[in-house]
Amino acid sequence: MFSGAQERSTALTGYVALAAVGALAAVGAWDGPPGTRAWWWLAYGVFVLAFVVDDVAGTGAPGSRPRWASTRALLAVDVAAALVAWWLAPQVEWTAILFVVTVVPAALSLPPVATAVLIAVQSAAVVAGAARVGGAGDEVVAVAALYGALQVFAAIVVVAGRRQAEQRAALAAAHAQVRAASALLAASSRDAERLRISRELHDVVGHGLTALALELEVAAHRAQGPELEHVERARGIAKDLLGDVRSVVGDLRGEVRGLESALREVVGRAPGLQVVLTVREEVPVGPESALVVVRAAQELLTNTLRHAGAHRATLDVVADAGGVRLRAHDDGRGSRRLRPGNGLTGLAERVEDAGGSVRFSTAPGEGFTAELQVPA
Template sequence: MFTGAQERSTAVTGYVALAAVGASAAVGGWDGPPDARTWWWLAYGVFVVAFVADDVADSGVLGPRPRWLPSRALLAVDVAAALVAWWLAPQVNWTAILFVVTAVPAALSLPPAATAGLIGVQVLAIVAGVARVGADTDEVVALGALYGAFQVFAAVVVLAGRRQAEQRAALAAAHAQLRAASALLAASSRDAERLRISRELHDVVGHGLTALALELEVAVHRVQGPAAEQVERARGIAKELLGDVRHVVGDLRGEVRGLESALREVVGRAPGLPVVLTVREEVPVSPERALVVVRCAQELLTNTLRHAGAHRFTLDVEATAAGVRLRAGDDGRGTHHLRPGNGLTGLTERVQDVGGTVRFSTAPGRGFTAELQVPA
């Protein structure tokens, strides 16, 4: 739920802390048992490897996170490695910094209660380790309180960042919904005005011209001499005007706002989320079908803004004689089990009401994809 800058800042802070621990162990003197030094470095190396693997998987540099490399599994490896390193040499006090580092990914991936429980376990490990090597009570309490406070502070900062990110995502989703509603309302108002004008032209001007043409038709048979030619020309002009009015009325009634322009107004400028929109409109789409497609695109974008933590949203729409096919996807976190909320349920009902079909697919680290077909 963090932004890219926040994620990188958190990762860089972790790397700095790990470098400080390694440098202190290498050049700051070894206070622990000599026979434990090799094992300590092994545990520290395992911690670093798991931390780096989690960061690389989160960054998406190498593509979506593999299913066999969940964040919580790597967190468990880090916690175990930190506990082993600490228990091997509690005299090396800076090893406890590893517990502070683990508090950050824990706050990112675990519920608050689980994060608090993990911090409690790590504080107890610090206290037990220091007591095992014969430290006095004051030192035991001081180290436990110090590193416990560091862990709590790190977790609170991350949780506050998560909450702010969630609020920003909710605000972005609300903004997208408002823009979509405004765009659809404007389109509806324009369509209603075009319909009103077409009716006025048909009922007032069209009927008047029809009556005029009929009167001139009668006049052609009654007028004799040079005036007959002028009346005939007037009748021809009236018929042409009547044809023009009918043509304009037909255009106004049949004019359908382009699907692509409507979609761009709804999803083209999502706050904080790049959108790749592709529309291929081989045949015009009826207003009713266009409304279904636009509403579904709006809901899928809103769902991504609220829940996915994505860096990219793609929307591909194709309108053919058979109907409209829409495919939307993001590169967000995904999930093992999709539980459609009110939004996706309403989307499914909207499509099914016009005889269409909907299919969703998602997986951890592989984002969310929706495909729907609206028949012509």
């Protein structure tokens, strides 16, 4: 998983190498056998075409790449074209640069063992071609060692860059999880304090004002003359104060909104991913259910960052009398078969332990979708 800047830098390096090979073939003296130059240019043109198609297809939206233009199919075309060009004219030693270029997409799309096998095959081809034209033993070894080392170096650079990108994404996801947990804890603390204050107002001040209003009611029945006017006025003030206290208590209880703030912390730290979050809380959400939903959102976004190759994700959360529902969807590559890893398995277990349910779905070119529901 490379960032967009890293992918463009890698592709630009490949274009520079191909341009150098083409320029040398165009302006340099042809050392190959007579009649092979046109065929060499044909093989070189096929190589360049496959490289360009792979680059252009890779810049489109995830899932938009045609099956015939898959990276591995185009890589096979490049490998075949490079072998043909080399075998036609091994005297033109810089043709072996094409082998170095093929290692880059191989290291990105193939397992390390397959990449190592490809390097070994291409290095053997360099040896065979150099020996075929009668090169001296030390010359053959020198050429094979040079281009073999360049291939290994290219593979190491690509793999190291990919691992760094994955580590940065994992670190950013972990940082987002920590920030979200902190936000949820802070929101829960604020909500708990609001509830405590509201209970104190209701139980202490509210009860005291209620008792005062009742005493003034009794006094109003016994007072006469000017005293009655003052008692009635005091009773009205007590009732107004009791109404104000009840209004403040209601406002404090209605401000429990920890879920949305925690979710916004989660989506605010998703590197390289556009996340659209919508939250509708029609009923208050308890801290246990809120924690389950936030943890689920964290895991789904982490899964998208690491595996989906997506550009955009949506999170829709609704809390009503039926519970809290979360629907997450990304525009990643998707897959034919869903194979939940430890993260998704743990997510499902957490939701089920909370008395909820979860469902995952995916398809090639249609991204990944998760829908879950827990009690509010």
